[in-house]
Amino acid sequence: MKAVIEIEHLNKTFGDNHVLRDFSFTLLEGENVVVLGKSGSGKSVLIKCIIGLIRPDSGKLLVFGKDVPTLSHKELDHVRSRVGFLFQSNALYDSMTVRENLEFPLRRHRSELNKEQINALVMEALGNVGLEHTIDMEPSELSGGMKKRIALARTLILKPDIILYDEPTTGLDPITGKEISHLIRELALKYHTSSFIISHDLNCVNIVADKIIMLIDGTCYASGTMEQLNQSTDSKIKTFFE
Amino acid sequence: MAFEAIKKVLAEAGDIARFTARFFSEAFRPRFEFTEFLRQCFFIGYKSLPLVAITAFIMGLVITIQSRPTLVEFGAESWLPKMVSVSLVREIAPVITALICAGKIGSGIGAELGSMKVTEQIDSMEVSGTNPFKYLIATRVLASTFMIPILAVIADAVSLYGGFLGANIHGAVSWTLFWNQVFETLQYGDIVPSILKTYFFGFAIGIIGCYKGYNSNKGTEGVGRSANSAVVISSLLVFVIDLLAVQISDLLNLT
Known part of the structure; x- marks a missing residue:
């Protein structure tokens, strides 16, 4: 290896x-x-x-x-x-919704993607952590465990x-x-x-x-x-x- | 003890200068964070408008009501619109706008960036391939620099309207007469320097708020301290810039 x-x-x-x-x-x-x-x-x-x-x-x-x-x-x-990085404090952006948090790295690193493709990747990432229903929520509305899962989804979104x-x-x-x-x-x-x-x-x-x-x-x-x-x-x- | 305090102040002044230099080296190079800049303009400009407008209106009203008795004593009541318009446009509206913004925007930026720093959001942004200095600092400083002059112009207009109402509480000045006197009195030399200095007010408020927030440490206690010192230093700077602006416009014969 x-x-x-x-x-x-x-x-x-x-x-x-x-x-x-x-x-x-x-x-x-x-x-x-x-x-x-x-x-x-x-x-x-x-x-x-x-x-x-x-x-x-x-x-x-x-x-x-x-x-x-x-x-x-x-x-x-x-x-x-x-390289993905999951921060100890989750580091979710307070001023953004869950969707915007997940879209953020995609818009930076995968600018060739269109809106539908970004949406599909966001839904896939949320599906991986079982939190599709939180897509329009803000980080302040999530529990500690949910925040950690969302942070993990964001880390994974760039594969x-x-x-x-x-x-x-x-x-x-x-x-x-x-x-x-x-x-x-x-x-x-x-x-x-x-x-x-x-x-x-x-x-x-x-x-x-x-x-x-x-x-x-x-x-x-x-x-x-x-x-x-x-x-x-x-x-x-x-x-x-x- | 005093020497240590002076050394600390000078060291901080040096850090702020370095931070400002970094702003100029990073803000005008691509990639431009235009969407974030517009978002900040909305928060700094539009969201501050009600507070600035109400304060300006009250200031216009109060200054007119307070000035009237003195002018009446000297038989110069008819000069009220002229005097009030010059005071408001040259000095009171821009400075009050800047102080309101130092409180609202300076503390807001300081606290927001401070909490982003202690919760590792700034590091996270960097790891996501975003230059946090460009995304967070450049956009906020530019938005503050461009929005505060607009707020100050609106404050000028609203405070003059407050002045008109103030003039009519104890007297009777027609709408046309009031505004004729205002525009007859105000020269470019009154308006241009007062607007120009608000760009510097806006820049100072933005850069201090960002500096304090971006360099916040010591956890949540540090966030509070950042917000507080952002307000204190930017308010002080507003007065220092105002003093310099008055001296410069005086030297250039603009007054």
Whole structure:
């Protein structure tokens, strides 16, 4: 399988705070990888470096073979059109309806589409998350779980090759969190996407992960399947699974 | 302590200057976000119109009622339309419009962009292949720059109408006489500089609101702080620009 994300010796500091230290990792095509770590361990910084929202201090960060920190705006936009990002806070545009939220990335990246085609893609995306009836609603009228599903639909609408999830189940009740995790798994299978998921929710990890990376003190402390890490005798790893 | 405060103010002034420079470098290069610009014109212009019109009407009415006794004392009651029209058109209507807009638009932009920032909507926009500076900042600053002069012209007209009613509360001035005196008195030198300065008011209100909102941090507390400081700084800037505009038009003999 081809590597879609390759990270080597990535470093990022904020003042005296060394958030990422020599972090290395590879995401393969079709793989679902979960990065597990405590709050403040640098998970969100890592994912934002991948999408080019934060510039790393040093190291190599290749997405589809392109070195993200060195790309021009235009090149970065092209890479971003193939990478979906589900924000922790959903980041739905408050001033737009659900339909407009979903149309927004299409109008930016797929300007060749006509109104009917855009409408069909919006309905397909909403169908995927089972929320067709919310099309003319505003984000403020939706529950937390619905917002997350709509945000997921918006992320999927461009049919990206990779989806980055920043703590997709945070702030949701356990049942809704489980539903979202299953949805992530189903959609990854349906669209053959690679998923890179930041989380500290073990339920989500259990459902979604093919492979887990333990991010401790800014480094890739350990990696493996849920079973392998569960059997680890390392105290730092054990604390996550106890 | 005082040195630290001065250093902070200067650093912020530098940041605002950099932000303004970025606006000029990004706003006039394609791609133009014309639809968003029109949407902002609607919100900033049309939605502010009732508030600006009511305030202008009241100001016209009050200024006329307040000025009348003094003019009567000097036997110059017939000068009332002339005096009121010059005060309203040159100074009161543009400045009141700008202050109302600093409160309504400045705080609105500051709070909206601030909340977009803390809820990652601005990052989301960037990830969607949209330059958030062009989409959010350029459109709002341009809309504010173009809409506030229009609001100020409407405020001029409405406040003069308020002045006409004010003149007729205790006296009797015919519609024709009032407007004849108004147009006889007002020169291009009264109208043009007063409209020109409103473009600067609009720009200042837009850029400060956007700067404060776009650089908002510290969560929801930061949003409130952004909205508040956007109003305070843009109101202060309105007076500074007004002072400069008066000095410049005085130097150019436009008054």
